[in-house]
Amino acid sequence: MNEKKGYMVFDIGGTYLKYAVMDQEGKKFESGKLPTPADGLEIFLQEISRVTKGYSNDYQLQGIALSSPGAVDVKTGFIGGASAIPYIHGVCMTNLISEQTNLPVSIENDANCAALAEGWLGAARGIDYYICIVIGTGIGGSIVINQSILRGAALHGGEFGYMIMGTESKDPLDQTWSRVASTNALVEEVARRKSLEKSSLNGEEVFRLAEEGDVIAKESLATFYKRLAIGIYNLKYTLDPQKILIGGGISQRPEVISGINQELRLLKNDISTLDIEVEACEFDNDANLIGALYHFLKTQG
Incomplete structure (x- = not known):
C-alpha cells in the first residue's frame, strides 16, 4: 500500500467540479475537473465517490475537504441559501459524502475558502x-x-x-x-x-x-x-x-x-x-481548493 498521505479536495462550482489530491502544506499531487453533474444529488455523490476511490490506491487519503457555494453551516454540514446547483441545498452534505467514502468530511463556503487561502499561504x-x-x-x-x-x-x-x-x-x-x-x-x-x-x-x-x-x-x-x-x-x-x-x-x-x-x-x-x-489576492483558480484544505486541517485536527 502506498504510504504517501494526501487529502482529497473538491471545489463545487456551477459549471465544473474541480478536485485535487493535496498534501498538508497545500501542494497538489494530482488535480482535474469534470462537468458538475446536472442530473441530481445521487449522480453528484457517485462522482465524488468515484474520483476519491480512484486515488485511494496511490494515497493514504486522510479526509475530504469541500468548497461550496451557498450559506454553508460548517457545524452541521448543511448548505442553505441558493446557487446554480439546487440539489446541494437542504441536505447534510458532509454526512452523505462520508457515508459514501468512509472518510471524514469538512465543508466551507467558497468565498470563505478563498479568503482562508490568502491568510494561510497568500x-x-x-x-x-x-x-x-x-x-x-x-x-x-x-x-x-x-x-x-x-x-x-x-x-x-x-x-x-x-x-x-x-x-x-x-x-x-x-x-x-x-x-x-x-x-x-x-x-x-x-x-x-x-x-x-x-x-x-x-x-x-x-x-x-x-x-x-x-x-x-x-x-x-x-x-x-x-x-x-x-x-x-x-x-x-x-x-x-x-x-x-x-x-x-x-x-x-x-x-x-x-x-x-x-x-x-x-x-x-x-x-x-x-x-x-x-x-x-495572490491565488486565483486554486484559491478555493487551498482554503478548503486549510479549513479541513483546522477543524479536523
Whole structure:
C-alpha cells in the first residue's frame, strides 16, 4: 500500500467540479475537473465517490475537504441559501459524502475558502485581521480574524454586496453595492450607454474598448473604480482591517487595483485621514481548493 498521505479536495462550482489530491502544506499531487453533474444529488455523490476511490490506491487519503457555494453551516454540514446547483441545498452534505467514502468530511463556503487561502499561504499571510472583497457577477467577501471567518448570526458576515450605496432610486435596494459596482454592473452600464445588448459584451471586452480609447468604456471604468472605492472606504471605517484584498477574475488586472487605489487616495481630508489601500489576492483558480484544505486541517485536527 502506498504510504504517501494526501487529502482529497473538491471545489463545487456551477459549471465544473474541480478536485485535487493535496498534501498538508497545500501542494497538489494530482488535480482535474469534470462537468458538475446536472442530473441530481445521487449522480453528484457517485462522482465524488468515484474520483476519491480512484486515488485511494496511490494515497493514504486522510479526509475530504469541500468548497461550496451557498450559506454553508460548517457545524452541521448543511448548505442553505441558493446557487446554480439546487440539489446541494437542504441536505447534510458532509454526512452523505462520508457515508459514501468512509472518510471524514469538512465543508466551507467558497468565498470563505478563498479568503482562508490568502491568510494561510497568500497575500494575507501573517496578518491577523483582514477582509477579502470578491468582485464578479455580484460582490461578496469574507471577514477573517485570527484565521477564523466572522460568520455573523445569520451566516451573512462578509456579504458586502448588500450595502446600499445611494438613495436616488425609489427602491434603495436597486442601489446595493453589487448592483452598482460589480463587474456585471460595469458591463450593463457600458451596454446601456452604447445602446447594445448586454449579451454582446463582457468584462474583458469593456477593458479592451477602454484600452483602444473608447470614451464610454473609459468613463464607465472611472465610475466603476469610484463606486468600488466608496464601498471600500465604508468598510475600512466600519471594520478597520489591517489589510483589504480584492479577489475575483478582475483583480488580476493591475489597472483595476491601481484605479481603485487612485480613487481611495482622493477620499481623504482633514477628518478622514486614514491611508486606505487595496491589494490583489495572490491565488486565483486554486484559491478555493487551498482554503478548503486549510479549513479541513483546522477543524479536523
